[in-house]
Amino acid sequence: MFQVPYESRLKECGSKHLALYLALREGITSGLLEPGARLPSTRQLAELYRLSRGSVSLAYEMLAAEGYVRTGIGQGTFVSGRHGLSAIRPATGERQAEAEETAEACAQKPILSAWGERVAGEADKLFGGAAADSNFKGISFVPRGMGEKGFPFMEWKSVVSAQWRRLGSIADNHWATEGSYRLRRVLAERLGRERGIRCAAEDIVITGGSMQAIAIIAQLLLEEGRAAVMENPGYPGIRFAVQATGASLHPAEVDEEGILPRDWDAQLLFVTPTRQFPTGAVLRLERRLELLEWAARRGSWIVEDDYDSDFRWGGRPIEPLKSLDGEGRVVYVGSFSRTMRSEVRIGYAVLPQALRNSFIQAKRLYDPHPEGIAEQNALADWIAEGGYDRHLRRMRRIFHKLQERLKRGLDGSLAELFEIVPSDAGLSLFAYWRGDEASYRLLRERSRERGVAWQDGGKYRISDSENRPSALFGFAHLDEKEIESGIDRIRLAARELGLIPHEDQGGSNHA
Structure with a gap:
């Protein structure tokens, strides 16, 4: 295996051949690559770092021009000997000028726009710990959708393959940025039947997941000097989208009945009324009507993120804000990434007429032609033929059992530690910690040592107005034995810390 610090150099300067040149030069001058060592061929190095052979050849030429390597026709490329390295003279001509300019460029950070600075800064704060969570090898309750076990890959593969064959026979493969008309028509029918939302295919735009729709709306309606409201706690991606625009962000507190309406001075409200994220609270009808009255009075807009509501275990169906919207102030956002797989990046926005054309033009900037048109058409057929509903019915049965198993565990041996927020839907359970913050942190650390982790609820809070520790437990990617073991x-970690009495023998969840 041949290893030089190529990735870190690429991150610094963004140019592939320059990054390789700098990485190889560092390897030579540090002694990592010893004098006389033979370097990989251009083909081998190109395959190793997924570069073009031209990029590798250019890097080798720059090193040779400065005396760091020597080449022989038909022999290969070698690190210069000790005598040659000590006698290196600065290269001359165009190669020297390019090396100096590019080395200086790599050493300097780019001057980003105000938008770029906000995006970079917020991304580090919101997603900086994602790598550590993804590398955890134990039982993780950190939510990540349904995992690998539940999705009917072979059935989906067959439907998509049929669409690719059909696309290949079409002479003109031009598609509108709004997405597959067939899928939009099927969605309009489905939303009317299952959500009570009256809309036409023309009111729907297919997006790359719900986050793309949220970001586009934020960019259309927000800027410095304007304001948006979001739930606290709430989805970090919404906070990211708002703060990237430079707008002010007002946190709205949430109780067991959802967001608490106020007369906000804001242009935009993001809300998850059907199942509040992350708590799972359902917004009662009176509050939904208050939000609609606020939007009409203020001339503001509401983005309704219909998160996780396809997986409902009980209770009556909830009327979306969009179905109650008589003033055309609500954008309804949905996604199939939760009910299928996170890799299936198909979301959609149902837009009021006043915003529809602006949204389409904004999306056209990013996607002049829609991505995954075969997958979009395949999903339309899968829904129309009943395959998607069969999949949902099966997963609802499975996930309900998993949710009940997790709830019994948290309400049983861990009831002294966690207070579950009741929820009739979704793929996670939210719970408040009953003790102080210090004991909560100790339990998280000891639990990780024992091979189990969960999502800290503090990740979803915008402000620290309520400093009560909380936790989010996802379950759909696990099986019953993993939930029991977790x-x-x-429980064992809590006993070790003295948070649960050792004499308690009722904690096993293998009921």
């Missing part, structure tokens, strides 16, 4: 490990 609960037992948390």
Whole structure:
């Protein structure tokens, strides 16, 4: 295996051949690549770092021009000997000028726009810990959708393959940025039947997941000097989208019945009324009507993120804000990434007429032609033929059992530690910690040592107005034995810390 610090150099300067040149030069001058060592061929190095052979050849030429390597026709490329390295003279001509300019460019950070600075800064704060969570090898309750086990890959593959064959026979493959008309028509029918939302295919735009729709709306309606409201706690991606625009962000507190309406001075409200994220609270009808009255009075807009509501275990169906919207102030956003797989980046926005054309033009900037048109048409057929509903019915049965198993565990041996927020839907359970913050942090650390982790609820808070620790437990990617084992490990960690009495024998969840 041949290894030089190529990735870190690429991150610094963004140019592939320059990054390789700098990485190889560092390897030579540091002694990592010893004098006389033979370097990989251009083909081998290109394959190793996924570069073009031209990029590798250019890097080798720059090193040779400065005396760091020597080449022989038909022999290969070698690190110069000790005598040659000590006698290196600065290269002359165009190669020297390019090396100096590019080395200086790599050493300097780019001057970003105000938008770029906000995006970079917020991304580090919101997503900086994602790598550590993804590398955890134990039982993780950190939510990540349904995982690998539940999705009917072969059935979906067959439907998509049929669409690719059909696309290949079409002479003109031009598609509108709004997305597959067939899928939009099927969605309009489905939303009317299952959500009570009356809309036409023309009111719907297919997006790359719900986050793209949220970001486009934020960019259309927000800027410095304007304001948006979002739930606290709430989805970090919404905070990211708002703060990237430079707008002010007002946190709106949430209780067991959802967001608490206020007379906000804001242009935009983001809300998850059907199942509040992350708590799972359902917004009662009176509050939904208050939000609509606020939007009409203020001339403001509401983005309704219909998060996780396809997986409902009980209770009556909830009327979306969009179905109650008589003034055309609500953008309804949905996604198939939760009910299928996170890799299936198909979301959609149902837009009021006043915003529709502006949204389409904004999306056209990013996607002049829609991505994944075969997958969009395949999904339309899968829904129309009943395959998607069969999949949902099966997963609802499975996930309900998993949710009940997790709830029994948290309400049983861990009831002294966590207070679950009741929820009739979704793929996660939210719970408040009953003790102080210090004991909560100790339990999280000891539990990780025992091979179990969960999502800290503090990740979803915008402000620290309520400093009560909380946790989010996802379950759809696990099986019953993993859930039982995870609960037992948390219980044992709590006993070790003295948070649960050792004499308690009722904690096993293998009921």
